[in-house]
Amino acid sequence: MLTFPQKITVMCFAASYxxxxxxxxxxxxxxxxxxxxxALGISGAGLFAHIAYLTVxxxxxxxxSGALLFVAFILAVFYVGEAIHxxxxxxxxxxxxxxxxxxxxxxLVHNPNPAASxxxxxxVTHGALLLLAAxxxxxxxxxxxxxxxQLRRLQAKLPPGQGLSLFSLERLEQMNRRAILWAFPLLTxxxxxxxxxxxxxxxxxxxxxxxxxxxxIGLWLVFAILLYxxxxxxxxxxxxxxxxxIAFVILVxxxxxxxxxxxxxxx
Amino acid sequence: MNLLCVGxxxxxxxxxxxxKLAFDGPKLPAALNELASRYGCESAIVSTCNRVEIYxxxxxxxxxxxxxxxxxxxxxxxxxxxxxxxxxxYTRTNDAAAAHLFRVTSSLDSLIVGEGxxxxxxxxxxxxxxxxxxxxxVLHALFQQALAVAKRVRTQTGISHGHVxxxxxxxxxxxxxxxxxxxxxILVIGAGKMGVLTLKHLRELKPExxxxxxRSPEKxxxxxxxxGGTAIAWEQLDDALVEADIVLSTTGAPEPIMPRRRFxxxxxxxxxGTMVILDIAVPRDFDPRIxxxxxxxxxxxxxxxxxxxxxxxxxxxxxxxxxAIIEQEVKRFLNDWRRKxxxxxxxxLTQEFERERQRIVTELFAKMNGKLSEEEKKHIEGxxxxxxxxxxxxxxxxxxxxxxxxTQHNLLDALRKLFRxxx
Numbered sequence: 001m002l003t004f005p006q007k008i009t010v011m012c013f014a015a016s017y018x019x020x021x022x023x024x025x026x027x028x029x030x031x032x033x034x035x036x037x038x039a040l041g042i043s044g045a046g047l048f049a050h051i052a053y054l055t056v057x058x059x060x061x062x063x064x065s066g067a068l069l070f071v072a073f074i075l076a077v078f079y080v081g082e083a084i085h086x087x088x089x090x091x092x093x094x095x096x097x098x099x100x101x102x103x104x105x106x107x108l109v110h111n112p113n114p115a116a117s118x119x120x121x122x123x124v125t126h127g128a129l130l131l132l133a134a135x136x137x138x139x140x141x142x143x144x145x146x147x148x149x150q151l152r153r154l155q156a157k158l159p160p161g162q163g164l165s166l167f168s169l170e171r172l173e174q175m176n177r178r179a180i181l182w183a184f185p186l187l188t189x190x191x192x193x194x195x196x197x198x199x200x201x202x203x204x205x206x207x208x209x210x211x212x213x214x215x216x217i218g219l220w221l222v223f224a225i226l227l228y229x230x231x232x233x234x235x236x237x238x239x240x241x242x243x244x245x246i247a248f249v250i251l252v253x254x255x256x257x258x259x260x261x262x263x264x265x266x267x
Numbered sequence: 268m269n270l271l272c273v274g275x276x277x278x279x280x281x282x283x284x285x286x287k288l289a290f291d292g293p294k295l296p297a298a299l300n301e302l303a304s305r306y307g308c309e310s311a312i313v314s315t316c317n318r319v320e321i322y323x324x325x326x327x328x329x330x331x332x333x334x335x336x337x338x339x340x341x342x343x344x345x346x347x348x349x350x351x352x353x354x355x356x357y358t359r360t361n362d363a364a365a366a367h368l369f370r371v372t373s374s375l376d377s378l379i380v381g382e383g384x385x386x387x388x389x390x391x392x393x394x395x396x397x398x399x400x401x402x403x404x405v406l407h408a409l410f411q412q413a414l415a416v417a418k419r420v421r422t423q424t425g426i427s428h429g430h431v432x433x434x435x436x437x438x439x440x441x442x443x444x445x446x447x448x449x450x451x452x453i454l455v456i457g458a459g460k461m462g463v464l465t466l467k468h469l470r471e472l473k474p475e476x477x478x479x480x481x482r483s484p485e486k487x488x489x490x491x492x493x494x495g496g497t498a499i500a501w502e503q504l505d506d507a508l509v510e511a512d513i514v515l516s517t518t519g520a521p522e523p524i525m526p527r528r529r530f531x532x533x534x535x536x537x538x539x540g541t542m543v544i545l546d547i548a549v550p551r552d553f554d555p556r557i558x559x560x561x562x563x564x565x566x567x568x569x570x571x572x573x574x575x576x577x578x579x580x581x582x583x584x585x586x587x588x589x590x591a592i593i594e595q596e597v598k599r600f601l602n603d604w605r606r607k608x609x610x611x612x613x614x615x616l617t618q619e620f621e622r623e624r625q626r627i628v629t630e631l632f633a634k635m636n637g638k639l640s641e642e643e644k645k646h647i648e649g650x651x652x653x654x655x656x657x658x659x660x661x662x663x664x665x666x667x668x669x670x671x672x673x674t675q676h677n678l679l680d681a682l683r684k685l686f687r688x689x690x
Binding site (some may be wrong): 018031032033150151152153154155156157159160161162167168170171173174234236237238 | 422423425428429430436439440442443444445446447538540541558559560561562564566570573574577578581
């Protein structure tokens with residue numbers, strides 16, 4: 001007989017986040033603080049179900065499905081934390097669709113029999129570093145979307161304090177910059193540990209055209225361009241936001257494709 | 268509750284009269300004391316630049332103080348002829364008076380609907396009445412509820428969203444772009460009157476430095492001295508714009524001082540973030556085409572006034588939901604008040620009947636000793652209880668009904684006499 005945590009399905013937490021998102025939308029149309037509190041409560045319940053699912057199902061975090069659900073979980077934690085600290089800001093409208101999208105992708109690419117790829121030291125290091133970098137990229141993406149929306153509001157000279165409540169451009173840019181500065185070293189270390197993992201498996205540079213490897217390298221290159229633009233050319237604001245969004249799309253591609261050691265191209 | 272409100276506001280009274288009738292400084296406690304000693308009632312006075320209102324109440328008495336007398340008191344207190352103010356005064360009683368105070372405190376009766384000051388002014392009026400000892404059981408409940416209602420209206424409707432003064436709107440825009448101000452430079456160009464007011468608001472952001480540029484070095488020096496800034500030469504304007512994060516332009520120049528081409532050259536030299544330009548000069552100082560929302564956000568007087576008007580219009584949409592809240596809260600206030608007032612007498616009546624019923628049932632059981640089974644005893648006890656409840660239902664329901672004050676008072680008196688209840 002199944003125990004209570006074993007009965008938890010993806011639908012349980014996805015539905016919680018979905019309801020919370022609907023409440024946030026409702027709050028946007030008819031502002032009522034209670035809607036925010038209820039959304040927060042429901043998201044909290046969703047988080048509980050989410051972590052229970054990840055723990056009980058024992059999904060390998062190296063698999064696309066496991067990685068996507070894990071990043072979605074961290075972003076849901078980020079939403080709850082930020083909604084408590086900066087309750088005025090419409091976090092739910094930006095973070096929850098992303099969380100739901102990642103969960104949806106996680107379900108789509110689910111492989112019921114993934115190979116265990118994280119058994120070696122290098123495997124664990126590589127996977128953990130890339131997942132942490134993915135969290136940074138996702139937060140940078142959220143900050144970038146918010147930045148572009150705020151920019152659009154300013155371009156249209158919409159009344160401040162009406163409709164969406166967002167941070168200032170400066171603060172959103174700062175948030176994006178911090179996320180990039182957090183993600184880049186992790187991504188670099190993750191990439192290097194990936195090479196170490198290949199050496200460990202004695203297949204160094206055996207499959208350069210694996211989409212996952214290519215997209216992680218592409219992601220690293222985009223980040224290098226981002227940092228160059230920011231600190232050398234002093235590009236700011238809108239362009240930085242677009243580059244971060246490109247980085248996020250590449251990240252999603254990297255996460256969706258199976259790892260070379262997880263049913264991918266390599267044996 | 269015998270509540271009465273007598274007063275006048277900007278809607279009924281010219282400013283000259285409102286100024287004469289203001290209860291400011293030591294006049295306020297003196298008037299509160301005078302009201303208590305003359306009419307033996309609770310009193311509170313809401314006196315702002317837009318209204319003068321006296322709230323009086325007599326909780327236990329059959330009638331409220333006379334409205335004419337209170338209006339006469341206002342005239343007499345300020346040495347104004349009564350016939351001079353009579354036509355501009357209004358009177359509200361009981362539930363209408365409560366609703367009026369709730370509307371006033373929630374800023375629905377203000378010159379600018381949704382303005383935030385009035386709730387604080389009502390709070391001060393209540394505190395003054397509390398300190399003077401003139402607020403009693405009715406006014407304590409009324410004012411406390413009024414402040415709670417105002418908070419509910421403010422949080423549950425968008426009535427107080429946005430700012431309605433041009434300088435506040437300007438600062439709101441600046442806050443949409445910048446977060447930290449300790450490292451920001453404000454550049455003031457010109458020395459217009461409107462600019463000085465806006466600069467006052469901007470200074471509250473505590474910027475790192477304020478630069479002042481003016482064609483006249485003396486004027487630049489004067490403005491810089493006033494705002495704690497640094498005067499710069501007019502020729503250094505472009506260099507200052509390269510360094511500036513917030514620009515406040517208020518020159519009286521007949522032509523724009525900053526055409527697009529000149530500004531593009533400045534932008535090319537900048538490495539700082541978005542520049543916010545508040546161009547409140549008429550005619551405008553900056554070419555409007557420089558606004559891109561990314562590198563430069565330009566807001567001119569028309570933009571700021573448009574936002575001001577939009578905000579006021581937006582607030583109008585929230586009046587109806589706010590009125591619904593007030594209607595609900597007035598009902599709640601009256602019900603609470605009735606419960607509070609009639610509660611002791613209902614409790615006394617119920618206890619009296621309960622005691623009598625228990626005495627009769629105990630005596631009956633004693634007489635029938637041994638002849639009744641436990642079940643029969645239960646039936647008899649239940650029947651007596653039912654009789655008691657049915658008997659009390661009528662009077663208790665009548666007390667809970669929404670009856671006018673004199674009738675309500677007579678009912679309570681009758682109840683006390685009929686059932687021989689002690690006061």
